[in-house]
Amino acid sequence: MIQDALSKLPSGEPEFPSSPSELPDRVFQGYQRLIYREAGIYLAPTKKALLVGRLSRRLRELGGPSFGTYLRQVEEDAEERLRLLDAICTHETRFFREARHFEFLEQEVLPRWRAQGHPGSGARRVRAWSAGCSTGEEAFSLAMVLRLHLPAEEGWQIEIVATDLSTRILDRARQMLWPVERAQEIPTRYLKAFMLRGTGSQEGWMKAGPELRPLVRFQRLNLNDERYPTLGRFDLLFCRNVFIYFDAASKGRALDRLVDHLSPRGFLFVGHAESLGGLTQRVRLVQSTIYAPGLAG
Numbered sequence: 001m002i003q004d005a006l007s008k009l010p011s012g013e014p015e016f017p018s019s020p021s022e023l024p025d026r027v028f029q030g031y032q033r034l035i036y037r038e039a040g041i042y043l044a045p046t047k048k049a050l051l052v053g054r055l056s057r058r059l060r061e062l063g064g065p066s067f068g069t070y071l072r073q074v075e076e077d078a079e080e081r082l083r084l085l086d087a088i089c090t091h092e093t094r095f096f097r098e099a100r101h102f103e104f105l106e107q108e109v110l111p112r113w114r115a116q117g118h119p120g121s122g123a124r125r126v127r128a129w130s131a132g133c134s135t136g137e138e139a140f141s142l143a144m145v146l147r148l149h150l151p152a153e154e155g156w157q158i159e160i161v162a163t164d165l166s167t168r169i170l171d172r173a174r175q176m177l178w179p180v181e182r183a184q185e186i187p188t189r190y191l192k193a194f195m196l197r198g199t200g201s202q203e204g205w206m207k208a209g210p211e212l213r214p215l216v217r218f219q220r221l222n223l224n225d226e227r228y229p230t231l232g233r234f235d236l237l238f239c240r241n242v243f244i245y246f247d248a249a250s251k252g253r254a255l256d257r258l259v260d261h262l263s264p265r266g267f268l269f270v271g272h273a274e275s276l277g278g279l280t281q282r283v284r285l286v287q288s289t290i291y292a293p294g295l296a297g
Contacts, residue, residue: 023052027068034074039085039165040224040250054087086166090245093134095185096141098240101269104290105236109267110149117156125157126150128236129261131223133162136173136216137182138238143212144190152211161231163221170218176208223254233263240289241271252279259283259293267292 031051032043043051052067059070074081096102117123126146130139139162150156164170180198183191183206194212198205208216221228223242239258243251259282262268268283268291270276276283276291283291 023048023067027071030071031067034071034081035085035088036247036250038081038224039088039222040254041088041245042247042250043088051088055084058083058087082167086168089164089166089169091134091166091169092241093137095137095182096187097138098269098272098289101238101240101290102141102145104287105145106149109236110145114150117154124150124155126159126236127232127234127263128158128160129231129234129238130160130162131221131237131239131258132242133164133173133218134169135178136162136176136218137178137185138162138240139173139216139218140176140208140212141186142236142238143208143215144186144194147211147215148190148193158215160216161234162216162218164218165220165222167220170220174218176213176216177202177205178207180204180206182206223257224250228257228261231261233261233266235263235266237262237266237268240269241274243270243274248279255279256282262293264293 028045028048028051035041035043055067055070059065059067062070065073074084113123113126128139128142128146130142133139139160143158143160146156146158146160150158162173164173177198183195183197186195194209196207196209198207221231223239237258243254246254255276258268259280262283267286270289270291272289274289276285281295282293284294286292
């Protein structure tokens with residue numbers, strides 16, 4: 001237990017480590033256990049510097065308690081545990097990241113769905129999930145592709161659920177506002193059709209246009225939870241560069257729950273450095289990092 005480990009801390013623990021080497025191993029192991037238990041994220045021993053760097057600012061805000069004292073605090077304070085997890089999570093993202101995933105949608109999936117859909121069939125509704133959405137670039141990349149290829153005037157309904165563990169990062173995502181420099185990540189036809197350049201007080205920023213904003217709904221979700229209630233099933237499920245922070249056990253559990261929410265016609269997208277091999281037999285490989293429901297071959 002974490003509390004057992006803490007009771008054995010050496011009395012000479014630095015009040016505020018200035019380097020990873022000053023953080024006692026027993027305290028670091030306490031954080032390892034807590035973060036794994038709460039989020040399924042495995043913090044390898046090599047990540048001690050990351051932990052010190054990510055938590056130092058919060059500890060200064062609290063007046064400089066020791067890392068051991070702060071660990072005791074987050075064990076007892078659910079709100080502070082959320083701040084800890086917010087600090088630990090990495091939020092690297094960009095528009096149209098891993099472009100071939102969007103090319104697969106444009107060239108293979110959406111033309112077929114559009115050909116199959118017809119008024120009154122109920123097939124003109126598409127649901128997508130951006131899991132680990134960070135500041136929203138992935139969700140709005142999806143929104144642009146889906147809206148352009150499945151137009152509202154043809155009766156297509158689009159819903160995108162964007163989830164993340166971090167409440168702080170979700171607050172940013174809900175603003176639907178990004179530095180204008182990020183425009184270079186967006187293909188020209190999507191940029192011109194859907195993004196607005198800020199003026200006046202919003203000079204230097206761009207915002208999602210009115211056609212996109214109603215399509216995306218943000219909510220907090222922990223992929224380590226035992227179930228994901230109220231989400232329903234999705235035709236497109238993007239969970240990219242999330243599993244790299246999990247060990248095999250937590251990855252397998254989360255993957256099983258994700259597949260529960262994948263529609264029979266759906267596709268699951270993972271990151272370029274991720275593979276589902278050996279984790280489940282419930283999906284088959286369509287092409288590298290893209291999976292569909294069905295028995296693995």
